[in-house]
Amino acid sequence: MDLLKLILASAGEGIYGLDGDGRTTFVNPAACRLLGFCAEELIGEPMHAVLHHTRSDGSPYAREECPIYAAIKDGKVHRVENEVFWRRDGTSFPVEYTSTPIREHGRLVGAVVVFWDITARKLAEDQLKAALRQVEELTDRLQKENLYLQEEIKTEHNFEEIVGQSPEMLAVLQQVEIVAPTDANVLVSGETGTGKELVARAIHHLSPRREKALIKVNCASVPTELFESEFFGHVKGAFTGALRDRAGRFGLADRGTLFLDEVGEITLDMQSKLLRVLQEGQYERIGEETTREVDVRVIAATNQNLEADVDGGRFRRDLYYRLNVFPIEIAPLRLRQSDIPLLARHFLGIASGRMKTRPEPLTEDHVRQLQEYDWPGNVRELQNVIERAVITSRGRDLTFPLSSTGNTVPLPSREDNVVSDEEMKRRETENTLAALRRANGRVYGDGGAAELLGIKPSTLASRIKKMGIERRR
Secondary structure, three states, rough: OOHHHHHHHHHOOOOEEEEOOOOOEEEHHHHHHHOOOOHHHHHOHHHHOOOOOOEEOOEEEEEEEOOOHHHHOOOOOOOEEEEEEEOOOOOOEEEEEEEEEEEEEOEEEEEEEEEEEEEHHHHHHHHHHHHHHHHHHHHHHHHHHHHHHHHHHOOOOOOOOOOOOOHHHHHHHHHHHHHHHOOOOOOOOOOOOOOHHHHHHHHHHHOOOOOOEEEEEEEEOOHHHHHHHHHHHOOOOOOOOOOOOOOHHHHOOOOOOEEEEEHOOOOOOHHHHHHHHHHHEEEEOOOOOOOOOOOEEEEEOOOOHHHHHHOOOOOOHHHHHHOOOEEEEEEOHHOOHHHHHHHHHHHHHHHHHHHHOOOOOHHHHEEEHHOOOOOHHHHHHHHHHHHHHHHHHHHOOOOOOOOOOOOOOOOOOHHHHHOOHHHHHHHHHEEEEEEEHHOOOOOOOOOOOHHHOOHHHHHHHHHHHHHHHOOOO
């Protein structure tokens, strides 16, 4: 008996015994230390009444449901891996225990309970789970970034560097240099094709965030019902079609820059959620209750008059002020005539290199003609016209195909240069319709209307909607 007491006293596990009525018959020192009771306080007392014992969620056991007492009733060994014992001082700790029946001459006379404090193990498991979640999130983010960068590589930028020496363009470059080192949000405005994305890239590449990703969202191309998933991501099963976890653009842009192109197309409902993440730096994925912290600099771009949209109730005023911390406006190409020769020669060199042809010289007459045109499509239209001219010249003098149907047409003379705003809108609508007819109503892909016009498919889709054009026309 003395040897048994010595063994019990030496054991590192908590051990106590119960008689057939559930009263404590013995308690070893480890159990007293773990529970905060002395042996005299427990011996002879009904252990269930003294020891507060709960499930892992904190809900208590009724005596008749307690796994410890079950061994006394059914004579089976009960092993439990995830429950909680409470100490005398009101604190608790996770336990794993076994309740083993004691028999005397074949009759059940009690049970012996052996329990372990598994706090350290639970902590290690939680840390491992957190580490695995972090690895999974990082893996998902790297996969998404890799996919995003692959898409970016496949996307041809309007031009590879900012070209221009006009006072208007030099002023833009000066603003870029001023704001780039800061974390201020920037709103870049200007007509379609003026190079707003290029300015955003320049700001990012000159900023301290240059080592992280510049993530782009074309707000005009995102379906309304998918805005929240596109921005913040979702977990698998959050909605029909959510087959796997998605990081979302804010998650991908963490510690980097998020470029919101055509920001005026964001719905009012989504604007409030965007405002929250800009103000608090926090968001939740769809289907997930975890609040995530994010550090993102936002550069937004628009070809709309956002102030007018604010006055008309189509854009939140507080979000407008949050985005418009540092405004940059890019002048249309028709107001930057001194940039046209530089841009034309720049695009001529790029197109000739791509076509592997000898660059044809740009004459003074060419420059005069180009400078007399209004360029409703701005720099993007100029690049498209130059590229078509290289394709059609085939070693002859350059001519400039400005019709969306692909026919080579003369540029308007100086007398034809001045037209009313209403006439310009009519021409643009007719030009868009001509491109859609030639492409059989197809906007995207090779030979699509967007390619014929030399603009992005998302821009054309937005233009079609704005003009009220029905595709079947």
